[in-house]
Amino acid sequence: MPGAASLVPPVCGLLLAPLLLGITNRTKALIAGRRGPALLQPYWDIRKYLRRGAVYGDVTSWVFRLGPLVNLAALGAALLITPFGGVGSAVSFSGDVILLAGLLALGRFAIVLSALDTGSSFEGMGASREVHFAALAEPAFFLALATLARVTGSFSLTPIYQGLSATIWLGALPALALVAITLLVLALVENTRIPVDDPTTHLELTMIHEVMVLDHSGPDLAYIHYAAALKFWVLGVLLVGLAVPVRSGNIWLDGVATLLGMALLAGVIGMIESAMARYRLAHVPQFIVGAATLSAVAFILILV
């Protein structure tokens, strides 16, 4: 359904994604008893990086420069096919479920290549960990989406999410609850939140994502931070669209309910980060395999 109105959700995402990070950081600060950074701080950070010049090492090639751009482009495209709760996505076709996973993987692949291109052993280590965890997280993602596809009988994200009404929820309560938990864990894993990785640490041996972008600077770093915010938004919308089954048919009501859900999700993630410690690196695969198990159980529950 092309048209100007269908572009509202993606534009919303583009504008509001960094705000989610602001809400999460603010929640963490409030729980820790600090005032914390401004809600709009992620926007100021991105603007600051954009104004600076980029520094490129002598040993890096065009791969290094291409990485952040491809990543941002992939996430932007993912935003176009992600439905906003009951409100449809801008572009929708059968099989876009696979494309979404592919776009997320493409963005990750580009960042990993640009990290490897620096030749730094430190960044190579981060890339290796990122790919290791992503390889475990992808089956969980596919099984979760396959369960949703099976429940709603569709293979395209927009009909899947438009079909997730309260009656469907009651019919398949255990399976959908498991999928929701899986998607929450995946949001934590893919966005490098706390039980898996600490987004605030620098130069620590356990970090995963931050270590890959150590050599990026200026606009490249701005693109990476902005793309991370978009990823947070895309995975958050997938979860909130499931967890907030408001399907009144009125686009405004559905949209506002999903927006409130997103703000709530950012707050909940802030609370999880405040309440938990980061797992030891060796325990992270168990955590992700656990999430994959939940979605596998959900899939088997719904299959028979």
Next chain:
Amino acid sequence: MFPLLDTVHAVGLLTCFALLGTSRIGACIRWLSFQGILFGIVPVIMHDGGLTIREVFLSAGNIGLKGIIFPWLLLRLRARANYNREVEPFIGFVASILFGILALGLSAWLALELKAALKQAPFVMLESSIFLIFVGLFLIISRRKALMQVIGYLVLENGIFVFGVITVVGTPLLVELGVLLDAFVAVFVMGIAIFHINREFGSMDVDQLSALRG
């Protein structure tokens, strides 16, 4: 009625996966207690019209024994033996969870095959009971410490109990209570045996029993 059974089924599956993936014995015993209570209420949910004293008695007996007394005995034994973790199982925890997924698929298939023969049995409980039996057997063969094997035995017993409740409609109460009593005696004897093994050898690692060969 059936959404409730679905929920018991899903939560029951999760307790099995928790047992497969947990190394702390205390946590395992608490999961087992929770599982006993969860499947103990199945007879009450399953009654079709007219809740008789029989179902209530069966439920109460099961919950009391598997939810409270067995866990209490096992926790006491664990404290006596001063033993907190299954350190190196024969099959690792991630591999155990992967086995669980395979076993779940297999039990779904078996339940589909059995469905035609057992028409009155709700499908989800059939699947649950077969899965519990698989997980119980797997825990018995894959864990090194005798206490975890008792836990596996009790998971197996849960599976057999659920299978009996859903498939055999007119079992006399006396027979059901007799089975419960058997399980009670078995756990009691195992507890005493483990305690003596532990005191004699300073360990309850069953792998070391092979050192007893003459």
